[in-house]
Amino acid sequence: MSDVFRAGKGMMKPRSATPVPVLIAGSAIIATRILNVLLLVNELGYEEIADFVHRSAQAWDSTLIFIASQLIFFIELRCAIVLMRGSNRGRWGYAITQLIVILYMLVASLGWVYPEIFSISGESNGEIIHDLLQQKIPDLLVLILLFMPASSRKFFRKD
Numbered sequence: 001m002s003d004v005f006r007a008g009k010g011m012m013k014p015r016s017a018t019p020v021p022v023l024i025a026g027s028a029i030i031a032t033r034i035l036n037v038l039l040l041v042n043e044l045g046y047e048e049i050a051d052f053v054h055r056s057a058q059a060w061d062s063t064l065i066f067i068a069s070q071l072i073f074f075i076e077l078r079c080a081i082v083l084m085r086g087s088n089r090g091r092w093g094y095a096i097t098q099l100i101v102i103l104y105m106l107v108a109s110l111g112w113v114y115p116e117i118f119s120i121s122g123e124s125n126g127e128i129i130h131d132l133l134q135q136k137i138p139d140l141l142v143l144i145l146l147f148m149p150a151s152s153r154k155f156f157r158k159d
Contacts, residue, residue, distance in 0.1 A: 018084055019151035025142045029080035029094065032138055033073060056117060065104075065117050072097050083146065088156040091146045098139050105132055 041049065056066035076097050083090030108119040109128045120135070122128035146152055 018086065019149070019155050021145040021149045021152045022084060022155055025145040025152075026080045026084035028138070028142050028145075029076060033076055033080075037073075061114070062117055069118060072101060083156075086155060086158065091156055094146070095143055098136070098143065102132070102136060 044052070053066070056062050076094060079090040079094040079097065081090070083094065104113075105118055105120060106129070107113045108117070109122070109132065110125060120128050120131045122131055146156075
């Protein structure tokens with residue numbers, strides 16, 4: 001053990017450095033998801049959250065959507081951790097979850113599917129789509145950081 005400290009070398013092989021855009025994207029995914037939960041808990045409080053869960057459990061379809069939303073939350077967190085380690089699956093997994101979320105929110109907000117647990121209210125379809133895109137701008141910026149810079153593409157190509 002003392003040889004490790006004297007030599008200044010670890011027992012593990014050195015890995016190539018993770019590019020800054022990938023680190024920023026992974027950190028942003030984790031930070032935004034955790035902050036969203038904390039802000040939601042702060043805004044609603046315990047009783048409103050319990051009421052929301054209770055309302056979601058009233059029918060099997062809303063329960064299924066509620067469970068799917070929790071599953072997507074944890075998949076996004078896992079994708080963030082995995083992509084910072086250099087796995088291309090994490091990058092594509094996050095992109096696929098964002099596509100699923102956008103499609104469901106669009107379909108639910110436009111009233112094409114019931115239940116509309118996670119929907120955006122608006123007076124017109126254009127307003128709903130505009131609000132949805134505004135809500136998803138941070139996630140789209142994260143996707144740009146993962147797919148556009150040359151350093152990010154090179155980092156994920158070695159897999």
